[in-house]
Amino acid sequence: MKTRQRRVVVIGGGFGGLSAAALLAHRGHNVELFERASQLGGKAGIARTQGADFDTGPSLLTLPSAAESLFERCGQRLSEHITLRRLSPAFHYTWPDGTAVNIDHDLGLTLTNVQHSLGQAAASEFEAFLHYARQIWDASAPAFVLGDAPSLSGMLRLNVKTLASLRHIDASSTMEAAICKRVRNPYLRDVLRRYATYNGSDVRRAPATLNCIAWVEMGLGGYGVEGGIGALVQAIIKLCEQGGVQLHTNAHVDGIVAKQGQTVGVEVNGRFVAADAVICNADVEHLKSSLLPLASRPAPHPQAPSMSGWNMIVRVPAGQAQSRFPHTVLFPSEYIKEFEAIFDRGEIAQSPTIYVCNQQMSHARRGWPDAEALFVMVNAPSVDRSSNQIDFTALSDSVMSQLTEQGVVSAASQIVWTRDPSGLAARFPGSQGALYGAASNSIFSAFRRPANRSKVLRGLYLAGGSAHPGGGVPLCILSGLAASRALMVDTGLSEPEQSVLG
Numbered sequence: 001m002k003t004r005q006r007r008v009v010v011i012g013g014g015f016g017g018l019s020a021a022a023l024l025a026h027r028g029h030n031v032e033l034f035e036r037a038s039q040l041g042g043k044a045g046i047a048r049t050q051g052a053d054f055d056t057g058p059s060l061l062t063l064p065s066a067a068e069s070l071f072e073r074c075g076q077r078l079s080e081h082i083t084l085r086r087l088s089p090a091f092h093y094t095w096p097d098g099t100a101v102n103i104d105h106d107l108g109l110t111l112t113n114v115q116h117s118l119g120q121a122a123a124s125e126f127e128a129f130l131h132y133a134r135q136i137w138d139a140s141a142p143a144f145v146l147g148d149a150p151s152l153s154g155m156l157r158l159n160v161k162t163l164a165s166l167r168h169i170d171a172s173s174t175m176e177a178a179i180c181k182r183v184r185n186p187y188l189r190d191v192l193r194r195y196a197t198y199n200g201s202d203v204r205r206a207p208a209t210l211n212c213i214a215w216v217e218m219g220l221g222g223y224g225v226e227g228g229i230g231a232l233v234q235a236i237i238k239l240c241e242q243g244g245v246q247l248h249t250n251a252h253v254d255g256i257v258a259k260q261g262q263t264v265g266v267e268v269n270g271r272f273v274a275a276d277a278v279i280c281n282a283d284v285e286h287l288k289s290s291l292l293p294l295a296s297r298p299a300p301h302p303q304a305p306s307m308s309g310w311n312m313i314v315r316v317p318a319g320q321a322q323s324r325f326p327h328t329v330l331f332p333s334e335y336i337k338e339f340e341a342i343f344d345r346g347e348i349a350q351s352p353t354i355y356v357c358n359q360q361m362s363h364a365r366r367g368w369p370d371a372e373a374l375f376v377m378v379n380a381p382s383v384d385r386s387s388n389q390i391d392f393t394a395l396s397d398s399v400m401s402q403l404t405e406q407g408v409v410s411a412a413s414q415i416v417w418t419r420d421p422s423g424l425a426a427r428f429p430g431s432q433g434a435l436y437g438a439a440s441n442s443i444f445s446a447f448r449r450p451a452n453r454s455k456v457l458r459g460l461y462l463a464g465g466s467a468h469p470g471g472g473v474p475l476c477i478l479s480g481l482a483a484s485r486a487l488m489v490d491t492g493l494s495e496p497e498q499s500v501l502g
């Protein structure tokens with residue numbers, strides 16, 4: 001029989017909160033999770049429209065080893081809960097001049113595709129770039145992703161061997177400068193620039209270290225999940241339930257209660273719930289401005305949020321789309337201008353990049369029997385950065401006509417669901433509609449991101465995209481693991497040290 005060790009409250013049921021809750025419950029803690037919305041999953045949401053369910057958040061899973069690590073720590077195997085899908089081809093990139101290139105799950109096939117579509121010189125520089133991106137990942141992951149939050153003082157204490165490996169992380173250059181230095185092919189530059197959007201950053205400012213994302217997807221693999229990313233959420237919910245987590249939805253936490261600098265519980269819907277420790281999965285800005293006791297709130301100094309997005313789900317009658325790929329990306333002729341529009345002017349680009357996920361092809365999601373569901377995204381400024389009223393009706397008309405021209409949708413297709421950045425901002429308090437927490441637009445971003453153990457209150461821990469190690473599904477799962485590890489270390493029940501992705 002398990003010993004119930006600590007009463008832990010988790011605020012929020014996104015990937016970070018659910019992962020922390022599952023692990024702590026499996027370690028014998030008494031865990032209660034409160035989620036303000038009617039469904040769990042946070043940004044990995046589901047919309048029920050015209051009688052079927054669809055994912056409205058993440059559409060690509062990278063680093064499944066993060067989820068595998070969570071399940072293993074709970075004594076289970078991820079593969080017994082979900083089936084990952086290797087996609088071949090995975091991404092279909094197109095440009096207005098008719099150029100197109102496919103990216104595969106298999107790196108060898110990708111290089112063959114690049115050679116076929118863009119020539120041998122492009123394939124060679126692509127291969128060299130991926131080698132460079134891999135070196136960055138190998139050198140940076142242990143210090144910036146897999147371990148505890150990095151600090152500048154901690155960096156100074158690193159041993160010589162670790163410091164030597166950090167020379168590979170290319171932190172003094174920007175993503176854009178490093179891409180342009182290594183790759184001359186203009187189409188490949190666009191493919192590589194787009195990885196800045198995987199954590200919502202500005203390719204012109206983000207440190208070149210983030211070029212490792214290209215390796216994470218193309219080298220380590222980008223997966224679909226049978227049944228949709230929602231199936232991964234459901235699997236972690238099941239893990240929580242098996243561990244005995246009490247899950248509450250429609251339960252808005254109004255505030256954290258503390259006595260003499262120690263967290264003692266939370267107020268939920270006007271009721272006090274006692275806790276020895278609290279894990280906050282809500283956005284850090286919401287924590288700072290609304291959840292912390294008044295006396296513990298820091299002076300407002302918000303970090304600039306990452307990009308937001310405008311989304312829609314399109315119903316395409318079966319057999320009518322001519323262009324069918326799991327993921328399709330329609331680039332404009334000058335992609336770099338999109339970063340200027342979003343980050344310099346607070347606008348959606350005049351000709352934005354259009355991303356489309358075919359949910360049946362990516363995730364074998366059972367949707368409508370007579371139609372396909374396409375999830376569409378256009379990157380947009382976060383709400384606080386938006387300079388003027390954006391005309392989303394005009395945007396959807398323009399996106400639909402481009403998708404029709406390219407054969408991705410047919411004339412009879414129908415928009416059945418949309419969401420703009422203000423919808424995201426309202427749903428996720430403190431987020432400003434950002435998809436990935438704060439933007440990583442400086443070499444110091446990783447050091448400014450809050451650690452998983454609060455510096456303000458004892459017994460308070462942070463998990464989720466706005467805490468270490470950052471946004472995106474695998475990193476949020478890792479943040480849940482890191483927050484739980486910090487809690488267990490503090491309670492003298494430390495988690496055995498092992499590489500999180502080992």
Ligand SMILES: Cc1cc2nc3c(=O)[nH]c(=O)nc-3n(C[C@H](O)[C@H](O)[C@H](O)COP(=O)(O)OP(=O)(O)OC[C@H]3O[C@@H](n4cnc5c(N)ncnc54)[C@H](O)[C@@H]3O)c2cc1C
Pocket residue numbers: 011012013014015016017034035036037040041042043044056057058059060061062251252253254281282283286309311377427428429435436463464465466471472473474476
């Ligand atoms: C459109 C879109 C596309 C994306 N695409 C990808 C992708 O392809 N691949 C990828 O890896 N990532 C992607 N992401 C990012 C990824 O979805 C997120 O980084 C991740 O899901 C965030 O998890 P989280 O742990 O930060 O929690 P969140 O999802 O932010 O959830 C936090 C939860 O806390 C709850 N909460 C907040 N305040 C309170 C309160 N006071 N009381 C109770 N509950 C509260 C919220 O309701 C929410 O459910 C995408 C995101 C979006 C929106």
